[in-house]
Amino acid sequence: VKVFMAYSFRDRDVAEVASATLRDAGHTVYDPFELRSGVDIHATISASIRSAHAVIAIMTPSSANIFYELGLAAGAGVPTLVASSGGEFLPSDLASLPYVHLSGDHARDAQQIVSRLRDLEGLASAPPSQFSSAKATLKAASREPTLLEALSPEEFEELVARLFREQGYRVEVTPDASGVDFTLESQSDRRRVIVQVKKLSRQGRVSITAIRELAAAVTSADGGEGMLIATTRFTAAARAIANESGLILRTLEDILRSDSEETLLSPTLPSGQMKPAEEAGLSLTGDAGEEAAETLRRLAVGAITPAELEDDRYRVAKNGVPALVLTTETFTSVKQTLESEAARSD
């Protein structure tokens, strides 16, 4: 059984004994304190909880983070066992969850936890992958947020590398800490592109830090090109730096839609670096009013990406040729954001 151990660092003594006992009993334990720097903690913890068969939460008064992890487990439907010394800090919402009382005797408490874990209802093995290819898996993940969230950053990175192999690219995985996940060799002219893959939580955005790290990795590899592939959007500052450094930015949707090497590796398309609308020769056609113009402005500065646009209510043309389409949902969301910004500035 794969177990996620949620605990505060102050409770590491009992957590470490419990983890060791669980491992001795043949379980796999995921310990968030074993994460190394540079890892997206939120995405990794979220993926680990979603892919766990059970969560063990060691609750003490210093456990603010644990409540968040319990919420993730509840949302993902992962069975949870609460271990606590009791007390008033435990909210009544948790009162009905399976419970182990911590006596202070770590070895005894750990045995109790292992014993109670067997009785948790709903324990099941993770379903085997039902998809035949990396592309099918990633497509499903791009449509189904829970599937994407359940992928660990490493699994996502591996799927992206497999996707490129399936598309006929030569991929060389670079297992080091230099900020490079793999290199991709273009089919047409054999040029090498250093690729970094970022799997962030759904609400996350790729910050300027990641772009600077990739730029450093490209320099370290004695030049060449760099591409950052992410599950989420990029901040405007990140886009600006990428544009200046000639780096290619792509979202998961971008790479799934890329039907040619030119589309994939072109530094200017599709969502990597948008120039201001007028400079890029963009104009709106169809049912486009002030809201659409504002959306286009935000598109230009990177506040939203073309990858998020699928429907055809608002068509964006580049030099007279249809280039982008904007969804009604995007417009609504942008409008709400603008309205709330305006309200704040008032």
Added chain:
Amino acid sequence: MAIADSSSYRDHRRVLPQHMAALTLLQGRLSVPTTDHLSWLDLACGRGQIILFLDENLSAEARSRIEYWGYDIHQESTRETARTAGQLGLARIESHVGDLANFNRVLPPNVQFDFITLTNTVHEILPARFALLLIDALKRLTTNGTLFIYDMERIAPPELGAVPWRRDDIRRIVLKVISELGVLNYRPEVPTWSHSSTTGWSVQIDRRYLETEPDQYEARLTAAVAATEQEISDVVRDRLCECRSALEALTTYGAETSEEEGDKERLLFEFWALERASRTTT
């Protein structure tokens, strides 16, 4: 010249991994049957963190063959280090006080070392002085000596004036020194270390691979100072340019994530340190 924000670290509970790496090199050298004594210069020794657990990492017999030289700018720190060293049964203990950049002038001439360590301190050294420090350290190695350097790529919380070098910067600088010596086939590894809160780098340079002509070693190193200073100046210039671009982008678009908010502060510290450094490099 020190920076005011820096402070010596002393953790009584554990050996830091970078220190363990240095101690592992030391263990290897002391295990060689012909090593009847080993001279060790601990540059920027601070409060003696690296030797704090030496009794657990080396036998009493091995420790009795070590001549330990601690060097630091703070007198109190060197005293504390000497007190710690005094309980370890070492063959000899020397402690010297002085600016790191001047260590070669402060230490007695003609004393050479089998092992020189410089850990957690390179960010405090003014880049204009780093070339000379590096080369002075290489000059002080015995023919079979090793220089081990470790530092962090990111200092948290940031220290005003500190220039945390990245792995690639150090690789560039070290390779420049080596190429200036006319050595073609020696490229020391500069690995990245992943800690829980930061990343670091280390490099181990062995003198025996640096000598193309032994009698020319010191003269060639002296001749390499100017080119290494220029390389460091180029690295500082490139980093400053990159830092300015990132700050410009954050100024224009604002920080959209807490990570970028943190970057803003870190970049400002970095900008000041690099700008200050660029005024003193060639």
